[in-house]
Amino acid sequence: MTHQVRAVVARAKGAPVTVETITVPDPGPGEALVKVEACGVCHTDLHYREGGIGDEFPYLLGHEAAGTVEAVGEGVTDVAPGDFVILNWRAVCGQCRACKRGRPWYCFDTHNARQKMTLEDGTELSPALGIGAFAEKTLVAAGQCTKVAPDASAAAVGLLGCGVMAGIGAAINTGGVGRGDSVAVIGCGGVGDAAVAGSRLAGAARIIAVDIDDRKLATAQRLGATHTVNSRETDPVEAIRELTGGFGADVVIEAVGRPETYRQAFYARDLAGTVVLVGVPTPEMRLELPLLDVFGRGGSLKSSWYGDCLPSRDFPMLVDLYQQGRLDLDAFVTETIALDQVEHAFDRMHHGDVLRSVVIL
Ligand code: APR
Ligand code: ZN
Numbered sequence: 001m002t003h004q005v006r007a008v009v010a011r012a013k014g015a016p017v018t019v020e021t022i023t024v025p026d027p028g029p030g031e032a033l034v035k036v037e038a039c040g041v042c043h044t045d046l047h048y049r050e051g052g053i054g055d056e057f058p059y060l061l062g063h064e065a066a067g068t069v070e071a072v073g074e075g076v077t078d079v080a081p082g083d084f085v086i087l088n089w090r091a092v093c094g095q096c097r098a099c100k101r102g103r104p105w106y107c108f109d110t111h112n113a114r115q116k117m118t119l120e121d122g123t124e125l126s127p128a129l130g131i132g133a134f135a136e137k138t139l140v141a142a143g144q145c146t147k148v149a150p151d152a153s154a155a156a157v158g159l160l161g162c163g164v165m166a167g168i169g170a171a172i173n174t175g176g177v178g179r180g181d182s183v184a185v186i187g188c189g190g191v192g193d194a195a196v197a198g199s200r201l202a203g204a205a206r207i208i209a210v211d212i213d214d215r216k217l218a219t220a221q222r223l224g225a226t227h228t229v230n231s232r233e234t235d236p237v238e239a240i241r242e243l244t245g246g247f248g249a250d251v252v253i254e255a256v257g258r259p260e261t262y263r264q265a266f267y268a269r270d271l272a273g274t275v276v277l278v279g280v281p282t283p284e285m286r287l288e289l290p291l292l293d294v295f296g297r298g299g300s301l302k303s304s305w306y307g308d309c310l311p312s313r314d315f316p317m318l319v320d321l322y323q324q325g326r327l328d329l330d331a332f333v334t335e336t337i338a339l340d341q342v343e344h345a346f347d348r349m350h351h352g353d354v355l356r357s358v359v360i361l
């Protein structure tokens with residue numbers, strides 16, 4: 001059997017997205033058919049549409065999603081029809097060196113659904129990040145589904161599937177933020193704000209939010225920033241030093257992905273501090289630093305991919321914290337929209353006045 005559902009498709013590089021009827025097959029071995037309930041609009045979706053990620057058009061966009069499993073294929077035991085799940089980028093093997101060392105996002109043998117979803121004329125779709133959840137139903141590998149508490153808001157917890165997990169994980173998993181630490185977060189969009197929220201969860205004493213936009217700083221404050229610095233007006237390195245007794249922050253999280261902000265992070269950390277790069281640079285970017293400054297400072301320079309998360313551990317835990325009122329995921333949901341408003345959400349993203357637009361299905 002197949003399912004005909006409405007979905008958001010990017011047909012060609014740079015062209016506005018369209019809402020189309022697509023065909024989703026019943027799940028085969030190891031696959032799950034998911035009835036999507038909510039899916040956030042992420043920069044990565046826009047990058048796909050602009051051809052910045054690949055040239056495998058048409059893309060089925062959407063990848064920050066939660067929904068209910070409708071059917072599972074042969075051999076699937078971890079999830080069952082009726083389960084409320086958050087989707088992740090790919091199923092990992094669990095057996096390779098990376099998986100065994102708890103770094104599944106570096107897995108050597110990942111997979112997505114093996115069957116293809118198609119346009120009405122039979123053209124195969126490429127699902128964004130192996131998910132494709134701006135669709136009433138999508139087909140994924142069962143290992144991309146993590147069961148969480150069924151009564152949580154899909155719009156809020158779906159965001160854990162990408163940007164919010166990246167930010168929280170950059171602070172907690174990669175940065176190792178702990179009780180009493182001072183943390184600085186450079187760039188307070190969805191990812192940086194999530195790093196702020198994660199730092200608060202971890203018990204950081206000082207959380208310094210840095211951005212060039214006062215509106216972003218206000219949201220960061222709502223999520224737990226104790227201090228804010230507008231780096232258009234104030235040198236952020238000096239400001240962070242001043243706010244940390246002259247030492248620099250124990251953990252600095254770079255959530256922009258640019259050489260100049262990385263340099264700020266590098267110099268704003270305590271001599272034994274940690275820098276976490278979670279912002280995604282472009283291929284042509286270069287970083288120039290005096291090697292002597294690298295030598296003269298201890299600490300660690302790290303990068304965080306998908307927040308170094310383990311979905312089976314982190315998604316249910318963060319949903320629990322959300323339901324207890326200790327993690328304000330609702331603060332990330334600026335607006336809820338319909339499937340045909342994704343293009344409009346891309347426009348708003350450029351203006352910087354939303355953290356996340358979330359499509360409700
Ligand atoms: N200094 C400080 N903040 C800056 C600077 C700068 N020079 N330039 C931009 N910013 C701020 C923006 O004002 C915005 O608040 O960085 C933030 C970036 O946020 P978003 O554009 O909303 O992006 P977000 O979804 O948070 O992702 C941030 O992480 O996953 C990656 O690809 C993603 O590289 C991107 C980064
Ligand atoms: Zn994303």
Ligand code: ZN
Pocket residue numbers: 092093094095096097098099100104106107108109110
């Ligand atoms: Zn593996």
